[in-house]
Amino acid sequence: MSQPKITLHWLNASRSHRILWLLEELGLKYDIKLYQRDKRSRAPPELFKVHPLGKSPVVEIEEEDGSKKVLAETGHIVSYLVRKFDTKGQLSGKTEDDKEQIDYFTHYTEGSLQPILVGLFVNDVAKQQTPFGVRFLTSMIVGAINNAYYGKEALLQLQYVDDYLKKQHQKGSKYFVGDSLTVADILMEFPLKTNLFSNPERTSTLLGSDSLESKYPNISEWCKFITKEPGLLRANGAIQEKSKL
Incomplete structure (x- = not known):
């Protein structure tokens, strides 16, 4: 039985690159359609032709019988691809405890960590794009919001993740779950x-904090390590090749 036709709608500086990496890890054939953000960092209107929300990632699946489905939301896309194509459990955990922990991080990254970071970055963009005459006032307001909530919450999240990775390192693992690459990473x-x-x-x-690399050494170590993953390097190469066309 042949695999369905898979098309990834990839947007620069977005969460879609993780889906490309996952497709590489699963050894699937796929097509990529590239989209670029505009000068205000907004997604182009062409994405609305793919999904009503105009966001990325979006994955189109076309089966042999011609039936099609459009998948949106990172967690949903990942769950679908792993459920359907990770038949050997390569990325979904070797034990029940590992599977549960991977499921936790699937929700944690989108439900707890990412929204805080989005808030920080949106506030930073607001300062940069505000007219010069009111930029000082905007910076004061945004700074107060970040100090009261987004900044503090981001530091809390980072300390939590760093402590978690420290425990993993003490177990002899460089990965988030188990001793090999999983969906969590x-x-x-x-x-x-x-x-x-x-x-x-x-x-x-942005966080009003000391050096990230010294304050969160375990995250820093993980970031340097994960960047060398062969599947991620292949995903990077796929975008570079596609961009030349």
């Missing part, structure tokens, strides 16, 4: 590596 890459540790100086300023 793939999902946590975007908020930790792409959003935060790819530019630690900017993030430290």
Whole structure:
């Protein structure tokens, strides 16, 4: 039985790159359609033709009989792909405890960690895009909001994750769950590596905190390690090749 036709609608600087990485890890054939954000960091209107919310990632599945489905939301897409194609349990955990922990991180990254980071980044963009005459006032308001909530909550989340990874390292594991790459690592890459540790100086300023790398050494170590994963490198290469066309 052949696999269905899979099309990933990939948007730069978005959560869609994790889906591409997952497709690589599962050894699936796929097509990519690339989209670029505009000058205000908004997704292009073409994505509304794929899904009513105009967001990415979106995955289209076309079966042999011609039936089609459109999958949206990162957690939903990941759950579908793993359930249908990870038949050997390569990425979904070796034990029941591992499976439960992976499911937890699937929800944690989208439900707890990412919304806080989005709030921080939206506030930062608001300061940059505000007219010069009121920028100082906007910065004061945004700073107060971040100090009262987003900043404190982000630091709490990062300390929680760093403590968790420290325990994993003490067990001899470099991964989030078990002793090999799982969906948990793939999902946590975007908020930790792409959003935060790819530019630690900017993030430290944004959070009003000391150096991220010294304050959260276990996350820093994980980010450096996970960047070298072969599947992620293949995903990076796939985008580079597609961008040349």
